[in-house]
Amino acid sequence: MACCGYLSFILHAHLPYVRHPEQEEALEERWLFEALTECYLPLLNAFERLAQEGTRFRLTLSLSPTLLTMLQDPLLLQRYVLHMEKLITLAEKEVQQTRAHTDLNRLARLYRRWFLQTLSDFEERYQRRLVPTFARLQQEGLLEIITCAATHGFLPLLQPEPTAVYAQLQVAADYYRQCFGIAPKGIWLPECAYYPGLEKALKAVGFDYFFVETEGLLYANTRPRYGHLAPIACPNGVAAFGRDPAISQQVWSAEEGYPGDRDYREFYRDVGFERELSYLQPYLPGGQIRVDTGIKYYRVTDKTEHKAPYQPAKARAKVAAHADHFYHNCLQQVAGHAKTMDRPPLLLAPYDAELFGHWWFEGPQWLESLLRRFGSTKGPIELITPSQYLTQHPVLQKATPNLSSWGDRGYNDFWLNKKTDWIYPLLHRAARRMRELAIAYYHEPKGTLADRALRQAARSLLLAQASDWPFIIENGTTVEYATRRLRDHLSRFHYLEIALEKGIFDERRLQALETLDNIFPDLDYRVYYGYPPGNNGEAARCISL
DSSP states (O other): OOOOEEEEEEEEEOOOOOOOTTSSOOGGGHHHHHHIIIIIHHHHHHHHHHHHHTOOOOEEEEEOHHHHHHHTOHHHHHHHHHHHHHHHHHHHHHHHHTTTOHHHHHHHHHHHHHHHHHHHIIIIISTTOHHHHHHHHHHTTSEEEEEEOTTOBOHHHHTTSHHHHHHHHHHHHHHHHHHHSSOOSBEEOGGGOBOTTHHHHHHHHTOOEEEEOHHHHHTSSSOOTTTTSSOEEOTTSOEEEEOOHHHHHHHHOTTTSGGGOTTSBOTTOOGGGTSOHHHHGGGSGGGTOOOOOSOOOBBOOOSSSOOOBOOHHHHHHHHHHHHHHHHHHHHHHHHHHHTTOSSOOEEEEEEEGGGBTTTBTTHHHHHHHHHHHHHHSOOSEEEOOHHHHHHHOOOOOBOOOOSBOSSGGGSSTTTSSTTTTTHHHHHHHHHHHHHHHHHHTTTOOTTSHHHHHHHHHHHHHHHHTBTHHHHHHHHTSSHHHHHHHHHHHHHHHHHHHHHHHHTOOOHHHHHHHHHHSOOOTTOOGGGGTOSSBOTTSSBOOOOOO
C-alpha cells in the first residue's frame, strides 16, 4: 500500500543533574531511581523486544546531557542498586502484610517479581550500561537519538548573553559525540522554547532540525502552507517541526486522554503515604520523609476518593484498545489531510519520556503495542524520524517560527514571573563574566590550576542555568532544594571568578568542587569566547543574535 502520511514519535528524556557524593543518601536522587525503574528500563525493554521480533519501528529519542551523565555515573548506579534492594525487601514485607487481602496480595507479589526482574535487567542483562544499548538501537536504525541543551537552560531567557546560548548548545553537541561517536542531527530545545534568531546558534553548532509548539509554527512570519503538517525551514536552512495538537492531547491529558482511564493505575495512592511510619522507616530517606515507593494498589476508578484495587488484566485490555484507537485516529487524520496536500502529511507526536511509565504506568506497554502495529505491516502511515523526513522531502517552505514554548499559555511566563525574576540578572551577569574570563585566559595551557578553575566555573554556570530550578520554584514543589541548588552553583562560580581575578587558587577546594560537580569532564571553557569560528582558525568575537 502506498504511503499516505507519516507519524513521528519524539520522546524527550530529561532529569536535572542531581548527584550528592557529600551525602550518604539524597532524597532528590530518587528522581533518577524512580525514572529508571518506571520509565527508562521499561522503554528500553520494549525497544529490545521489538528489535528481537524483527519489528522495524522508528522513534526519535532525546537524551539530555545531564541525564546521559547520570546514567553513566558509577556512584549513582551503585546507589540505584541499593535503592532497588530496599524496594525488593519492602515488596517482600508487603506480601506478608497483605495476606488477608486477596487482590492486594496478588499485586504485592506482582511488584516483588517486577522489582526483582528490574534489578536483574539492570545488573545482568544491561550490566549497568544503558547508554551503549541505546546507541546500538540507533546503529540498527530503530532509534534516532538527539540531544538537548547542556543543562536544559531555557534559551529565550538566556538570550541577552548570546554566548550563554551558544555554550549550552555546543557543550551538548560535544558531549553527544563523546557518548555516541557521531554528531547529533537534531536537538530538543528545552521546553520547546524558541525565539527568532536562535537558528543562527543552532546552525553554528551543526544542528539540522528542532521542534516547536504548534503556535510557533502556525504564527511564523510567513504563514505555513501546510500548517503544522510539514516542517518549515528557517532562512539559514535549519528545519522547524511543529507538534500535532490532536494526537498530543490524546496522550498528554489526564482528563481527556488515555492516562485518566478508570482501569489504569492510580498515581497518587502509594503505600509510602498509607502505611505507619514505623513500618516504612527502613525504606524512607532518613527514615522520616514519606515518599512514593512505587507500590500502588489502586486504579483511577473515578474522581472521588474511593479507589478500587488495580487489575492488571483490565489495564492490558485498555492498552490494546487505546493503541487501536490511536492508530485509527492517525489513519483518519492522514486521510483527511492527504486530500489537500501535495506531499504526505506529517503527524508529529512529541512527549516527555517520563510520562510513559512514571505518570502513566501503562504507557510503555501502550507505546510498544503501537510501534508493533505500525512497524509490522506496510500500511498507509509510515513511522519516520525527522532526519528521514528531511532526506525524503528536502525542499521546505522558508519562514521564521514565532517566539513560543510548550509551557502554560505558550510563552515564557512559567519560567519568568514574580517568583523567579530574581534569577536572570544573576545568570546574565555570570555569563558576561564567564565570557570575559574566557577571553582573558584564552591561551591558558591545559592542566594548570587556572585552566581547571575556568572549566569548573563553566560547569557551575551551566548548572545554575538549568530551567528545572525556576520550573520547580514556580510549580511550588521542592522549592527550597531548587533555590539552594541555584544559589550554590552561582556561589561556586563567584568563588572561582575571584580566584581567577586574583590568580590565587586553593587546590584542595578546587578539587572538592570538581568532585561535587563532575559533569562534562572534557568541557572547554573557550566555548564562552564566541562563535562561529573565524576563517583563520581563531575564535571569533561573539555576534549578536
